[in-house]
Amino acid sequence: DSKVDKLQRGDELPPGVMKMVKVFVATKRKLQPGDKMAGRHGNKGVISRIMPLEDMPYLEEGVPVDIVLNPLGVPSRMNVGQILETHLGWAAAGLGKKIGDMVNGAREASMTQVRKTLREIYGEKSFKADIADLDDEQTLELARNLSKGVPFASPVFDGAHEPDIVDMLEMAGLDKSGQVTLVDGRTGEAFDRKVTVGYIYMLKLHHLVDDKIHARSIGPYSLVTQQPLGGKAQFGGQRFGEMEVWALEAYGAAYTLQEILTVKSDDVAGRTKVYEAIVRGDDTFEAGIPESFNVLVKELRSLGLNVELNQSAT
Structure with missing residues (x-):
């Protein structure tokens, strides 16, 4: 009964609020440089550039590719599944095209050839x-459905092996390496x-650059x-970590480093001093003691160690 009562009453509202209205606005966002994409093998990456269609590399038949991926993403992560998927997809499309070409000119005599090809593909x-x-009519309909590409399933630990894919590629009339000659869309010359x-x-x-862009002053x-x-x-x-500090130390950028570790961070007195100096048009300022040092001193005192900072001139 208490659960039903709670459902009927709804959420607890702040005092003085009679009714709360929530509005969700859905927006379409086109992909842009900086957005993140991923395949099915942990092969994620960020879009570096979006080119006009005519500038993309294209096959010798004139078909442009949709995405160009860097091959250096494969050996370090060792997710070779993406290459397997690429080859399987290429074989599937090639076999589909082969069937489609047969169907487009299908007559009574060629149905035997269609059935023979389907027998070779499916076993x-x-x-x-x-x-x-x-x-014949049903076989023709099946062949038309397959003309966009033959569907493949490759279960984990029981999927396609390299010889299987090579056989499929050869059956589709493609190079068994799975590689083709690409032409540079900008120069018109083959790679x-x-x-x-x-x-x-x-x-x-769901890691879009528009959601990540961020800047801060004070x-x-x-x-x-x-x-x-x-x-x-x-x-x-922005966190300036240990390794970034080492980089500035290596460059000998002492003033930049001091600025980052004090007035831009936790030197409370120095923050106001540097602001006043900038307002005056002056470029001299003195960094004080960072607050993190005081925190360290307090933590040491909590361990029973009395630490005092001697700020005398000597």
Whole structure:
């Protein structure tokens, strides 16, 4: 009864609020440089450039590719599944085209050839079980459905092996390497060597550059360390980590480093001093003691160690 009562009452509203209205606005966002995409093998990446269709590399038949992926993304992560998927997709499309060419000129005499090709693709067992009993009209309809590409399933640990894919590629009349000659869309000249081309699933990930863009000048600071908060949601600053500090040390950029570690971070007095100096048009300022040092001193005192900072001139 209490659950039903709660459902009927609805959410607890703030005092003085009679009714709350929530509005969701859906927007379409076109892909742009900086957006993230991924395949099905952990092969994620960021779009670096979007080119006009006529500038994209194209096959010798004139068909342009949709996406160009860097091959350096394969050896380091060792996710070779993406190459397997590319080759399988290429074979599937090639076989579909082969069937489509037959169907487009299909007459009574060529139905025998269509059935023969389907038998080669599906194997004797599957052909007898699913296709052999179909009449000419049904076989033709099946062939038309396959003309865009023959569907493949490659289960984990029990999927296609390299020889299987090579057989499929050869059956489709394609190079068994899975590579083709690509032509540079900008120059019209063929690339130096053949390139692997195929069909794979690519998905748009929910990491869009429009949601990530962020800048801050003065904003909220942590109460304990007096350093700027982190993250876009908190209107935070960019973290300058250990390795970045080492980089500035290596360059000998002493003033830049001091600025980042003090007045741009947790030197409370220095923050106001540098602001006043900038307003005056002066470029001299003195960095004080970062608040993080005081936090360290307090933590040492909590361990029973009395640490005092001697600020005398000597």
